[in-house]
Amino acid sequence: MKIKDFAIERYFSEHEFTAKYLLSASDPDGFSLQYVLDLASQKEKESWANLRLGYTETRGAPALRKAIAGHYAAMTPDEVLVSSPGEANFCLMNVLLERGDEVICMTPAYQSLYQIAESIGARLSFWKPEESNGWYFDPAQLKELVSTRTKLIIVNFPHNPTGFSPSSEDWNEIINIARHRNVVLLSDEMYHGLIYDPKDQIPAACDLYENAVSLWGMAKSFGLAGLRLGWLSSKNAALLSRIEAFKDYLTICNSATSEILATIALNNSDHFIQANIRKIKTNIEAFKQFQERNPELLDFHIPKSGSTAFVRLKIPSPAFEYAERLVQKTGIMMLPSEKFDYGGQHARIGFGRQNLPEILKTWEQFHKTGG
Numbered sequence: 001m002k003i004k005d006f007a008i009e010r011y012f013s014e015h016e017f018t019a020k021y022l023l024s025a026s027d028p029d030g031f032s033l034q035y036v037l038d039l040a041s042q043k044e045k046e047s048w049a050n051l052r053l054g055y056t057e058t059r060g061a062p063a064l065r066k067a068i069a070g071h072y073a074a075m076t077p078d079e080v081l082v083s084s085p086g087e088a089n090f091c092l093m094n095v096l097l098e099r100g101d102e103v104i105c106m107t108p109a110y111q112s113l114y115q116i117a118e119s120i121g122a123r124l125s126f127w128k129p130e131e132s133n134g135w136y137f138d139p140a141q142l143k144e145l146v147s148t149r150t151k152l153i154i155v156n157f158p159h160n161p162t163g164f165s166p167s168s169e170d171w172n173e174i175i176n177i178a179r180h181r182n183v184v185l186l187s188d189e190m191y192h193g194l195i196y197d198p199k200d201q202i203p204a205a206c207d208l209y210e211n212a213v214s215l216w217g218m219a220k221s222f223g224l225a226g227l228r229l230g231w232l233s234s235k236n237a238a239l240l241s242r243i244e245a246f247k248d249y250l251t252i253c254n255s256a257t258s259e260i261l262a263t264i265a266l267n268n269s270d271h272f273i274q275a276n277i278r279k280i281k282t283n284i285e286a287f288k289q290f291q292e293r294n295p296e297l298l299d300f301h302i303p304k305s306g307s308t309a310f311v312r313l314k315i316p317s318p319a320f321e322y323a324e325r326l327v328q329k330t331g332i333m334m335l336p337s338e339k340f341d342y343g344g345q346h347a348r349i350g351f352g353r354q355n356l357p358e359i360l361k362t363w364e365q366f367h368k369t370g371g
Contacts, residue, residue: 007338101121
């Protein structure tokens, strides 16, 4: 397989562990190992203490899959396949797609959501948002893209990088568009639960449509990216079985330590998700005040969900050039829109890090001094 470099991850690889500040991280601050273990039940503590570092079940430990299924309305443990999120996406597309298949994906998007399909030889169409309308993704435009040849529709809500999430009515329309054509719907739900107003929460796609595959994991909603653990949930048993078989050529199974820690976190989810929501909402307010003090620097649509926003930079230079100056002069790493293959006027902002106010203070000083 020939595949392009993953532009977002290559840029993070260059700066993430050398820059002083991460302005564009999509994952919240990581929780400590001790924080997780302190929440464990007595049975979970015994499992941790007696853990043997051998192989695990390919589909995921039964206790873990039970904990995962408990976060859906209509899923069973047998309808869950545990993997790393990136691996799950890679496996799904390789078992589902053939050269020439038509695939629809949102844009801007996390590159692996469409790049793997393109590398297989799929023909891509992109569902674009209306920036002036709060990055609104109109289901009517999606409907126009779907044809009798469409094999896969890829959506991502809460959306990275814009923070957009559809209304219940629009979400049901998106589901019905896929159902009408019996198209597989891959729903990237890595930010599931990070909804600032509970009434705006939409169900997982796998709970609504038998041919949907929901992708979720521990990195974003839970702030446990270091576990490198996620899962696919679907009523499509045959597709899950094919993905499981393909996984045998990659990791085969998951980390035993990660599976226990993820089980503990899932059984105590409010201690992670609600803590992250509080931090994100506080940081969004700080960023709103920053934008109001510096209206000549950027435009900002306040997100309703997730941990990121996509801001329009009102500067003469391309976003990439500005980001390079910013990291060199201040140590602030900013992810420019060129890395999303989405022009050169935007940047992703992350709201999940405790030190965002300090980052904004440093950025503002840079801007006020002619940066």
